[in-house]
Amino acid sequence: MAVSDSAGTSVAKAKNRRALSPSLPSGVWFLIRFVVVAAITWFVMSRANVNIGSIGQGLGLALVGVGVYITFRVLNFPDLSVDGSFPIGGAVCAALISTYGITAEFTLLASFIAGALTGLATALIHVTFKIEGLLASIIVATGAYTITLRTMGTSNIPLLNERTILTPYEDGMRNFLVGAFGDEWRRQSNNMVEIVVFLVVVGGVLALLNWFFRTEIGLTLRAAGRNAQMVRALGTDDKRMIVLGLMVSNGLAGLAGALAVQQLGFADVQMGVGMIIRGLAAVMIGEVLLRPKTVGQAIVAASVGMLVFEISRAWVFAALDLNASDVRLVSALVVLSALAAPNIAQRWRDWRRRRNATAEVA
Amino acid sequence: MLTLDNVRVTFNAGTPSEVTALNDVSLDVNEGDFVTIIGANGAGKSTLFNIIAGTVLADRGKIVLDDNDISNYAEYRRSNYIGRVFQNPGMGTCPGLSIYENLKLASMRGRSLTYRPGYQRKDAVRFRELLAQFDMGLENRMDTDVAMLSGGQRQAITLLMATITQPKLLLLDEHTAALDPNAAVQILDLTEVLAEQFKLTVIMITHSMQQACTMGNRIVMMNRGEVIDDIYGEERHTIIAENLIERFRNIKNVTLSDRTLLS
Numbered sequence: 242m243a244v245s246d247s248a249g250t251s252v253a254k255a256k257n258r259r260a261l262s263p264s265l266p267s268g269v270w271f272l273i274r275f276v277v278v279a280a281i282t283w284f285v286m287s288r289a290n291v292n293i294g295s296i297g298q299g300l301g302l303a304l305v306g307v308g309v310y311i312t313f314r315v316l317n318f319p320d321l322s323v324d325g326s327f328p329i330g331g332a333v334c335a336a337l338i339s340t341y342g343i344t345a346e347f348t349l350l351a352s353f354i355a356g357a358l359t360g361l362a363t364a365l366i367h368v369t370f371k372i373e374g375l376l377a378s379i380i381v382a383t384g385a386y387t388i389t390l391r392t393m394g395t396s397n398i399p400l401l402n403e404r405t406i407l408t409p410y411e412d413g414m415r416n417f418l419v420g421a422f423g424d425e426w427r428r429q430s431n432n433m434v435e436i437v438v439f440l441v442v443v444g445g446v447l448a449l450l451n452w453f454f455r456t457e458i459g460l461t462l463r464a465a466g467r468n469a470q471m472v473r474a475l476g477t478d479d480k481r482m483i484v485l486g487l488m489v490s491n492g493l494a495g496l497a498g499a500l501a502v503q504q505l506g507f508a509d510v511q512m513g514v515g516m517i518i519r520g521l522a523a524v525m526i527g528e529v530l531l532r533p534k535t536v537g538q539a540i541v542a543a544s545v546g547m548l549v550f551e552i553s554r555a556w557v558f559a560a561l562d563l564n565a566s567d568v569r570l571v572s573a574l575v576v577l578s579a580l581a582a583p584n585i586a587q588r589w590r591d592w593r594r595r596r597n598a599t600a601e602v603a
Numbered sequence: 604m605l606t607l608d609n610v611r612v613t614f615n616a617g618t619p620s621e622v623t624a625l626n627d628v629s630l631d632v633n634e635g636d637f638v639t640i641i642g643a644n645g646a647g648k649s650t651l652f653n654i655i656a657g658t659v660l661a662d663r664g665k666i667v668l669d670d671n672d673i674s675n676y677a678e679y680r681r682s683n684y685i686g687r688v689f690q691n692p693g694m695g696t697c698p699g700l701s702i703y704e705n706l707k708l709a710s711m712r713g714r715s716l717t718y719r720p721g722y723q724r725k726d727a728v729r730f731r732e733l734l735a736q737f738d739m740g741l742e743n744r745m746d747t748d749v750a751m752l753s754g755g756q757r758q759a760i761t762l763l764m765a766t767i768t769q770p771k772l773l774l775l776d777e778h779t780a781a782l783d784p785n786a787a788v789q790i791l792d793l794t795e796v797l798a799e800q801f802k803l804t805v806i807m808i809t810h811s812m813q814q815a816c817t818m819g820n821r822i823v824m825m826n827r828g829e830v831i832d833d834i835y836g837e838e839r840h841t842i843i844a845e846n847l848i849e850r851f852r853n854i855k856n857v858t859l860s861d862r863t864l865l866s
Contacts, residue, residue, distance in 0.1 A: 274715070320754070457718070460700070461708060461711075462706060471697050474656075474678075475764070476679055476712045477679055477716065
């Protein structure tokens with residue numbers, strides 16, 4: 242057998258592509274983009290006087306973005322149950338801390354499990370009854386409201402005087418900041434604790450996920466979302482992978498719920514509303530800004546997307562004097578523009594090409 | 604080795620569009636056989652593959668593979684013993700994953716998955732050696748997304764993926780029909796090389812009388828959900844495409860389109 246023609250041309254094509262973009266590995270480009278985005282964000286924040294509290298907020302919700310990435314992009318499964326698993330995670334955390342006096346660190350695991358069970362419910366409805374994913378997850382999100390309320394026993398649990406995962410570091414951070422940078426940092430010390438603690442938690446989870454997606458099971462999970470028929474033809478039940486993926490995704494949302502509750506200082510039965518659309522916005526912003534090429538890059542991008550979203554939200558809201566309840570319209574508009582942008586760009590290119598063609602004829 | 608015992612499949616049963624896709628088909632395939640299956644569109648060739656692979660379950664009848672009754676096994680369970688290549692090169696490989704990752708997925712067929720890292724140096728070395736014998740330069744592009752490859756290259760990888768764990772049975776469903784003539788020849792050569800190398804039992808659906816006559820050691824002709832002719836042994840050696848067409852013309856009730864006969 243000789244080298245085939247088709248092989249020859251595609252090698253040539255690959256060379257062409259390399260000639261068009263400077264020959265740096267995708268990881269380096271990702272890092273460059275990351276640094277640029279961070280620098281711009283930092284510049285905007287300092288110029289517009291955006292409170293650094295929004296960074297902590299974004300980090301707390303970052304895992305929602307990662308969870309949504311796993312269902313929408315990896316599994317190709319439109320899952321809305323995040324709207325239910327996020328508050329369930331928060332409710333479990335708040336109830337365990339305030340009612341049962343469980344140490345805050347352990348509640349994170351409990352919240353992850355509670356979220357994962359929510360995802361399991363959606364997956365089982367989809368797999369056993371062959372109900373479409375969108376519908377199955379709406380059913381679960383609807384039912385999850387009651388579970389959240391029952392778990393909490395009331396519609397709001399305050400945690401202001403409880404020990405959270407943030408409490409142990411607050412005094413140390415305050416003393417350090419005031420000692421090192423002066424008294425004006427006293428106000429920011431709790432925000433700084435949030436940023437550091439959440440950075441450790443989110444960073445750890447991302448590292449774990451990066452490992453997971455590279456294992457045999459993680460690899461099969463990624464394949465199941467792209468080509469389920471192939472996964473079946475290779476001897477694995479693709480349904481098992483859907484179940485696993487939805488559990489991981491919603492577990493992350495539950496964990497994010499627990500982080501958010503400890504940061505806000507209360508759990509509220511309404512706090513999951515609109516969470517899925519925020520997660521989607523995070524995934525899309527991350528993809529546009531960082532153009533991830535691997536799974537590892539994509540989960541970082543989703544987290545960064547959530548950060549950028551939360552920071553720009555804080556900025557826009559402060560600048561335009563908007564109401565807290567306006568967040569949902571803003572989220573909706575962000576997702577809409579991210580979805581519509583490729584379409585609009587294509588139309589613009591088509592229109593320009595037609596105009597040029599007509600100009601040549603004339 | 605593979606035995607189909609009076610297998611019947613009916614689609615849309617009880618409705619006006621009821622079709623009997625397989626009408627009490629019985630077939631025995633011996634270990635090491637290379638069977639080619641021919642027949643017009645709608646003859647039941649693909650349905651035959653679907654019930655062997657488990658994509659469709661039979662209404663009645665038994666499917667036995669190596670003394671195992673697999674009639675009620677789900678598709679993914681049968682896939683532990685059966686490799687399959689489809690007509691569409693896109694179906695057998697997973698876009699978004701690299702050549703290495705696709706081969707790795709295939710090499711895990713028949714065992715339970717673990718949390719070990721997907722990248723193993725010894726696998727990479729083995730895949731590279733296997734790909735090198737294709738002479739397509741694929742062994743140097745292990746990290747390339749398979750979506751970047753041509754149809755012929757993807758089908759070559761699919762073929763390797765279907766055979767790499769030496770399944771008991773290999774099903775080829777017109778696996779060269781969507782390729783250009785050069786690539787088709789290449790894939791057919793590769794098919795024979797791999798079948799030999801891994802000592803596989805193969806069943807191949809084809810629309811080409813030429814392929815049916817030049818490949819394999821047995822020809823099965825299907826029509827309207829039934830096996831109407833089965834040529835093997837002495838007879839099989841002497842057959843050429845023209846005889847084959849003549850032969851099937853003489854069998855009663857055969858509806859073959861001219862396109863099928865002439866191709």
